[in-house]
Amino acid sequence: MIAAASTTDNFALTLEREGLIVLPGQPFVLTTDETDLVSPRFSDGQAKNISLAPSGVVRGAARDPTAQIRLAALMARYRAWAESLIKAEAPRYAPWLETGRTSLRTREVAEGSKSPRGDDRRLHIDAFASQPTGGRRILRVFTNINPAGEPRIWRMGEPFETHAHRWATRLRAPLPGEAWLLSRLGVTRATRTPYDTLMLGLHDASKLDVRYQREAPRREVAFPAGTSWIVYTDSTVHAAIRGQFCLEQTFYLPLEAMADPQAAPAWILERMVGRRLC
Numbered sequence: 001m002i003a004a005a006s007t008t009d010n011f012a013l014t015l016e017r018e019g020l021i022v023l024p025g026q027p028f029v030l031t032t033d034e035t036d037l038v039s040p041r042f043s044d045g046q047a048k049n050i051s052l053a054p055s056g057v058v059r060g061a062a063r064d065p066t067a068q069i070r071l072a073a074l075m076a077r078y079r080a081w082a083e084s085l086i087k088a089e090a091p092r093y094a095p096w097l098e099t100g101r102t103s104l105r106t107r108e109v110a111e112g113s114k115s116p117r118g119d120d121r122r123l124h125i126d127a128f129a130s131q132p133t134g135g136r137r138i139l140r141v142f143t144n145i146n147p148a149g150e151p152r153i154w155r156m157g158e159p160f161e162t163h164a165h166r167w168a169t170r171l172r173a174p175l176p177g178e179a180w181l182l183s184r185l186g187v188t189r190a191t192r193t194p195y196d197t198l199m200l201g202l203h204d205a206s207k208l209d210v211r212y213q214r215e216a217p218r219r220e221v222a223f224p225a226g227t228s229w230i231v232y233t234d235s236t237v238h239a240a241i242r243g244q245f246c247l248e249q250t251f252y253l254p255l256e257a258m259a260d261p262q263a264a265p266a267w268i269l270e271r272m273v274g275r276r277l278c
């Protein structure tokens with residue numbers, strides 16, 4: 001059953017309806033023992049980020065066991081901080097909060113990516129090809145830990161509903177048996193629902209459209225060093241333009257946890273197409 005929104009849900013309501021909340025001050029601060037980890041030299045040189053899975057596995061880090069243990073400890077500390085932050089600010093989420101990956105991002109965002117689909121400098125909503133959410137929300141907490149005091153620069157685009165309508169005619173329905181096949185082939189870790197197919201369609205359509213990237217409405221937002229921000233990246237059209245050194249924690253939340261389910265992409269897309277998607 002969906003709990004009705006109450007005054008303790010103001011934070012959740014604002015987050016769900018506006019997509020982004022910037023936290024004042026410097027809520028997460030590195031300890032002196034952690035500052036040397038904020039460097040590209042701990043990367044394996046292949047992966048986009050260094051990450052910590054909920055299982056405790058570190059990926060994307062150089063083969064240095066001592067450094068890997070320290071990196072895991074830093075990311076675990078950030079994960080614990082982000083979890084307590086969300087539970088304190090949005091208590092209704094507490095019983096539902098599913099913890100995803102933690103990442104330490106040491107690449108300069110402006111360098112971009114070789115593949116247009118992987119280029120997060122292009123406006124997009126988040127949808128993961130290998131990790132279907134089945135309608136669950138993607139909530140992410142970020143902190144700019146740039147040691148030189150440089151800001152992280154994002155662009156924020158149009159509201160989700162406008163965005164979805166813009167691409168509606170271009171999105172395809174999944175083929176019969178497609179979800180089963182992708183799962184059997186190991187492409188997806190869970191079955192891809194029609195919702196996931198539509199969300200991936202939105203992600204790709206916007207990133208691959210040069211004219212949209214040039215002309216779409218956007219505003220620039222600067223996150224100063226030390227700042228943390230919380231974003232529903234599945235409903236917020238965004239692009240990371242510039243900046244280096246960031247911590248990020250991903251969470252998943254079911255629709256039942258939402259203070260305003262009607263602001264969720266699944267609800268908006270289902271109303272658009274007139275049928276259940278997940």
Ligand SMILES: [Fe+2]
Nearest residue numbers: 120125126233
């Ligand atoms: Fe993104």
